[in-house]
Every structure is written in structure tokens, then in C-alpha cells.
Amino acid sequence: MSSRGRKATQALSSLAEFLRGFDGFGAQTVEYVEDGVSHFVNEFWTAGQRQAHALHEVSYRACFKPQLPEFFVSRLTAPGEKVYDPFMGRGTTVLQAALQGRAPVGNDVNPLSVLLVRPRLRPPSIEAVQERLSAIDWNCVGVERKDLLAFYHPETLRQICALRRWLLAHAPLGGEPDPADDWIRMVAINRLTGHSPGFFSVYTMPPNQAVSVEAQLKINARRKQTPPVRDVAALIVKKSQALLSEGAPPAHPAPLLITGDAAKAASIADGSVRLIVTSPPFLDIVQYAADNWLRNWFAGIDTSAVRISTHRSEAAWADMVRDCFIDFARVVAPGGHVAFEVGEVRGGRIALERLVWQAVEGLPFEKPLVLINAQKFTKTSHCWGVANNAKGTNSNRVLIFRRR
Template identity: 30%
Template sequence: MAISDPDTFRSRLASRRVLHFDVNRSSSIQLHPPIKPEWKAASKNWGHPFHTMCSYMAMFPPRIPHYFIQRFTRPGDRVLDPFSGRGTTPTQACLEGRVGIANDLNPLAYHLSRAKVDPPDKQAVLDRLDVLAGDYQSTSSHVTQPAGDIAIVFHPDTLHQLAYLRATLQDSREDNFIRATILGILHGKYRRSGTDSIYLSIDMPNTFSMSPEYIRRYVAEKQLAYLPLDVFVNTRRRVEWLFRKGIPATKGEAHRHDVRRLHELLPADSIQLVVTSPPYLKVVKYGLYNWIRLWFLDVPVEEVDQALDDGHALPSYLTFMQETILEIEQLLKPGGLAALIIGDVSQNGGSRLNLSEAVWEKVAPVTDLALLDIVPDNIADSAKVTKIWNETRGRATDIDRILILCKGSKVGINHTSVTW
């Protein structure tokens, strides 16, 4: 059956659902109340300051995992995002007393997720910053000034401090928190007053890195000034701000693994809930569009873009998603639920492809997971980061759909209300 034939697909989907409910009539798999995008009623800024540590392309708001965590888990349960990005799901899980498990193959995502699900004590971070600032004063003459494209982004003094920190930060929790905080303020918009800007770069977007050629042109056209912003001072300000509402109640885990091999790390039947958004179909290049943050992490752009599954054409994307969902099936507990946020994409010729239905069609013949629903979530009003280009750069549309799957014939936990 052609995927692009929505009516045929829908009738098959409906008959599959009827069949499923007939077979399991006694197990009451139908959800009461049904899942609806209630999170839309919550404020766009809803959530703990940790969520705003660093923007990430195609991130979703914490209101979404909060809804699923409240309805489908209890304190102590393990909640996984196998494509964790900035760590929204695992961080929200830890904030609500669940064990948030982050996984993402992108080193940027790994460092951000790790900082939030296993944060150090605030005072330890501030003390470490003082030590680093003191050490910089006494050893800065040994630091080589970076040249090349990175030099067009920062004032030379700011860049020198960044180069020192890039070479000095270690693998401890404190240092990783400092690293993640700096990643979040590395580039962004100037405040009007210029000097009190939290961001360390010339005036540019926060979410993604403009290309070096574009920056050169932009700086010349707008005659942008390079301000000597102090990395130690701004990082301290940002750390104070991030910790202003305390830290998550529970400690989580962060991994940097290929999603298809997660069973090597996590036990079977151990996860109560998965809330995730898989990579889009050729929409985002996480390496290229993050070249400034990857410079700070000392990771080559090509290494990231080659490793991630962002560049698939439709057939290989569907195979990738089939493998991913089979992996999730293994990890879920019986009665556990998986919510996968998958955006519609526009195809060549302009038609819209309902990718979540296409994914389910590919997976249904080989999985024992039950389809509970596909819930549309119109995201025109939300901060969908792929919309920043506003034109032909990507294939993302303004409709996301949430593919909701369950392991076994009964949803293990289904609270009826969500508090905000």
C-alpha cells in the first residue's frame, strides 16, 4: 500500500485498532481520558531554569514530558529519552522524582543532558570557577590565541579565555556543568546596552551557528562591534540564574550511544516511559549548524554529521525507525508506554507526508507493541526551532504527531489528571 494514500492507511489503521480492542476487550487498553495536547494550556515558559541552559535545534518544551510523566509513571520509575537532545525528558523526570535516562549520540547533547540529570552542588561550581579564574590570571600567557573562523565570532580577549577553558576543563561533574553553561551562552543576541549581554559572541542567533561566510558579511554590513565580554563573570551570573530554583530531586543517567544498541547499556523490561522526538528527515545538520559549540567541545563537525541519523531518505529512515522502535520495545516494562513525537514533512512537489503514520505502518508488522493513538499537536505557536529559517531550508511542517505505543495489552499506570 502506498504511504501517500492517507484514506487507505486510515481505514487500515482503524481496523487494526478495532481488531486490537476486540481481542483485548477485557484489558481496557483504551485510555480514559484520551491523550490530548493539554500541555498547550500551560505557559510557554513553564519549567525549571535548567531547561533553558542551552537551546537545541528541534527541542520540545518540558510541558510535553511533564504531561506523560504525570499520567503514566510513579516516583522512582525509569523514564528514557533515547534521542535526548538538550535533555528535556530526562531532566523533567528527575525534577519529578523519577530516574531520567538520557541518551544521544551527539556529544553536544550528551554534555547538556549530563549536566542537568547529574548536577553538582552550586557552591562547588562557583568555587571551581574561582579557581579557574585565578589560574587563568597566572597562566594566561601560555595560552595560544586561536586563529581561523572561530576568531571572527568573539573579541580576542573573550576568545583567549574560552581557549584556556576549552583546554583546561576536565571530566568532573563541576567542570561539565561549567562547560554546559558556557555552551548555552557561547553565542546569542546582544542586549540593547551591549555590555550587560550574557552571550559571549558578537550579535548573532543563539539556537544555531551562522556560517563563517555569513558572519563575515554580517559583521561588515552591520559594522558590528566586538565587545570584550568576560567569560568567568558571565558564566558565574548564568550559574546563579540556573540554580535559582534548586536542583532536581532525583539523579539520572546520561549516555552517548547509538540508539540501536541501547540494550547493551540498559536492562530489558526496565523502562516505564519513553518520551522522545527522533531525528527529522533531512531537516537539521547538528554538526554544521553547531560549529561554534563543537569548536568549544573540540569535536570535528564532520564527525557529528557522519555519526547521526539525520540525513536519511524516506526508505532508510523508516528502517532506522523500525530498528529504534524494536529497541524501545525491548527496554519497556510490560504496561510501559512510548510517546514518539514525529513531525509531518513536506515532500518534493509540496505534498505533506504524515511521517508518524508511515513509521507505524513500517513497524506494525514486526512489533508486539500496541498502537494506542496518534495524537496531532499543532506546533505553530510553539518554539519549534526548525522554523527559524522560515523557508526552504528544511522539510519540517507545523504539525507534529505523537505516536503512542504500549507494551502488552494493558497500560500499567494511567493517572487521570495532570497538575501544572
């Protein structure tokens, strides 16, 4: 066995020993074996265990905490090695990799993801943001999408439309925009709707999604509210100051961010990735395209052209997983690892981890470990009455595979 192979074997073995000995938050790790696969249960990370970097604080539907990728990046990679998320969403894994001096690699089928991730890997100064905001032509005559007055005061919507037109002209999709324009678009996308005066909208759903216009009209009627005037530029500056409060990521290798099918990441070189940390779409639980309709509109993305698959059967979901792992076997170096988070769905009646390890059988991966980060928290669905999240995750259930 090569020295690299011995090191990788030791890494997974050392991780298993660490999990066995973990004594965190007043609890000993519980270990059990199911179908020959070792499971480790404890609260391995919480929101209070380590304060996440301020740059992570952008909202997105169904994202995991930064402590999850940090846990695996710290233990299974070295500085400079590539860390990849094929379903990057808001970019938690990609940004955390950069914050830890690794080479960030990310992919998502929705082009919105690149717009959310890229600016935080190369953030401008707050002075550059303010200077660019002062240069924008805010004199927009008329507005687009008058139905959006369900969310916004006419003056606020006028400002949003003016900013949108500026960005579409100066930072078109598919290019490499100026970092200040890139950043302003990212912040604006995250301030479109929310439940406090820090957002452009009247009180609405949580900031990780947008309800339909019809649903917002009902919220307005029920709460007897009308959209207030918001200062779009001022809110962008305020959020930028919060995000930049801890500075930019340290020096790290250049990122690779792509848009496409997670099972066909051809632009990632064979054997170049040391670690994958990701979470795939869960069966038919979250409607990502529907949740992001307003963000996609602002960014100039045609939502109907974003082919986000919804897997309504266990067999279809398992087929998707296998297709992805076929490509993972190509891009992950021998001795590298995949940390595949599957959560808990349908009240635990479906064991997604079992579907995963069955789907991966026959591919060049060792039998996995399963880490269950058991943590009690209040679901968004309970707080907001969101039917779209009624069957959401109760715990982080992560399969850790080693590439042979």
C-alpha cells in the first residue's frame, strides 16, 4: 500500500476512533451496527459550539450549518486540497473550505448559486460597496412586475427595479463582474423578502424563500399591513457591514464554480478532489425552484429553464444518488472521502442512508460510517406554518465513504 493509501486508511480509522471517544455536550457517543455499517450518535456540533464566520450569514432554503463541513474539512483534508460540493446551494461547504485555506470547488444546477457564493470568496471593501451604490442610476421611471406591490411599497419597488436594470447591464450572467457589482447583487438577493425592517419587503415569509403573490396578499390582509418605504441602498450597506465584520477569507487556492448536473461535472479533473461534503435534494420535500422564483427574477434567471429534479419515489432518488457517485468516483482521489448528508425525512420512516449505501454498492468506495448529529431544534414549518417544509430534517445523518 502506498503512503498516501496508508494515510487515507488511517484518516477514516482515526475518524471512527474520534467518533467513538467523543464526549460532547454532556453525552457519550452511542455506537451501533446496522447491516454491517457502524453508526455513531451524538451532538457533534451545534450553533453554539463554534461561532460561524459572518460571511456565512446569507439565507437559503434547506441549508446545513457551517459547523458540518468544518467538522470534516478539519479532519479529512490538509490546506490547499480541493473540497467540493456538487449541490452547493448557498455555498456553505465552498465558503468554509476557503475559510480553512482549502481549494473551494462547487456546482449547482441553479445559476443562482454561483451568484450567492462567488462574491463572498472575493468580497470588496465596504468603501467599494458604498462607492458603487452612489454611482448607480436610481432614477427608474416606472416599475416592472406591478404584482410585486404585494411585497413592496411603490417607491421601494422603483428602487429595486432600478438596481435590477443596473446589474443586468453591468454584471450580466455568465461573465466575471466587478466584485462590487457582484457583491451588491448577492446582498440584494438576500434582502428581497423577510420578516423584519432589515429587508426590502413588508412582513412576509422567512428570508430563505418567497411565497407566491397570492399568498402574500393573504398575509397582508390577515395582518392588516401595507408595504412600507424602504431605503434599498441603505439596507444593502447595513447587511454588507454585518457580512464583512470579520473580514475576507484568508488566502486560498482559486475557486472553481460551475453550473450543471451534479452527475456530470466534466470540468472537474479526474482524481483532483480530496473531500466532498454535500447534501442532495431530499425526495419531494423542498421545491427549490418555487422557493427561489423572486430571487431568480431579480437576477435575470429564467426559473422555467432551471431543471431541478424532484424525486418522488425511493427508487428514482436512489438512481440519482448512484449516478452522482459514479462521477464522485471519478473526481475523488484514491484515499479521499465523501461526506454525504441525508437528514431525516418522513418522520424517520425512510432511512435514506440505507438507500445511499445500497446505491453505492459496486463502486470503488469502502463501506461507509454513518454519523448522526442528533440535535433538537424548532422546524421552520412549526414557526411559520410552511407546508413545503412539513416533512423536513430532524437530524444530520452523514454517510462517510472513503475512495479506494
